[in-house]
Amino acid sequence: MAQELGIGVIGMGWMGDLHARSYLQVPVRFPDAAAVPKLVICADEFAARAERAQRAYGFAEHTTDWREVVDHPAVHVVNVTTPNHLHREMVAAVAAAGKHILCEKPVGRYPEETVEIAAIVARSAVNSHVGYNYRWIPVVQLARQLIERGELGDITHYRGQFLEGYAANPNAMLTWRFKKDIAGTGVLGDMMSHSIDMAHMLIGPIERVVSQQETFTDTRPLPVPGEGTHFSVSEGGPRGPVENEDYVGALVQFANGARGTLESCRIVMGEKFGLTFQTNGTAGALHWHGERMSELEVYRMEDEAERDGFTRILTGPRLPHHAAFTPADALPISYDDLKTIEMYEFLEAITAGRPSVPGMAEAAAVAEVSAAMRRSWESGAWEDVVPLG
């Protein structure tokens, strides 16, 4: 008999909505799951957003006071999907209430804050999960397995990118993502964090970095509070200053000796979802691009000489989690489906009493690399990745 777990969600924007509908999908997609989520209460500071989410997803209650979510006796798991500046206070309150936490990345505004939040959670008895959802793409999991099994030999090179144009239009609105007091860092936390997490999962820890950053668009139109998303654009009207970086690039060295580059930008023209990796080993190579999320290019030295070249492997039910969405080969699963997998994996870890991965420990590891990049922006030199806090 599956265990029922009460779910609360705080912050009903893009992610809050997605978390809510992903929980609804868990029993549909994973009928043998050990836990069945029950949507108990959602919160947003704007009553209209909380009300709409209650109606759309069938939460039993809604509120404008996030503490009611934390304190609700029927809630066992709290999802923190508000902007970054609220994560510390909210996660600390959830941990103090003894409830499990699914917090969106990058967790804190700055690397030090992420590590501080991870330490608060580590001192409590609760389980945690962080929204590094791109790990769950079935062909990315295949890439991980191929590397782990040594099919690429020793890894020598890794190149990871997350390039997007969501802010390429200079009239893309000045949402919270561009503000230091709310977001903290710019693409370092927003997008580079995903690339670092992906590199950690595939290749292992990063030991040292040398990095640079740039802000290419200095001002943007002011948004209307409570309206729009971070993809909204406005013509005319007052503008305000962009306070954090549009671009981060880095050379990196992994603990296993592999050399690499990581690059993230939110204002590139052309790329729409340029989350990518390319890796080379002594016996093979892999190429993956997020705009073709269901395809992995595999090169293996041992393939016959006349077929020397990359082979395109398509997603399919033989790969992790794919069959939960479709029994057919090659039919892609979606970004939203990755969140359903995330919720399923988190609830399975809770019921099994094992730490969920990626959790706060993995987010802290990403933060330590991010901190070394920030130090390198100041020093202009290679910086070691060291424990923070």
Ligand SMILES: NC(=O)c1ccc[n+]([C@@H]2O[C@H](COP(=O)([O-])OP(=O)(O)OC[C@H]3O[C@@H](n4cnc5c(N)ncnc54)[C@H](O)[C@@H]3O)[C@@H](O)[C@H]2O)c1
């Ligand atoms: N994993 C991913 O792929 C991914 C993608 C996008 C965003 N994120 C992360 O998710 C988080 C939220 O991002 P988003 O794009 O959903 O933002 P958003 O602006 O769309 O939504 C944030 C919501 O929080 C609400 N809110 C603000 N203050 C509140 C308060 N005090 N109490 C209750 N609600 C409050 C806002 O009204 C808004 O509805 C961020 O940490 C972001 O980095 C992760």
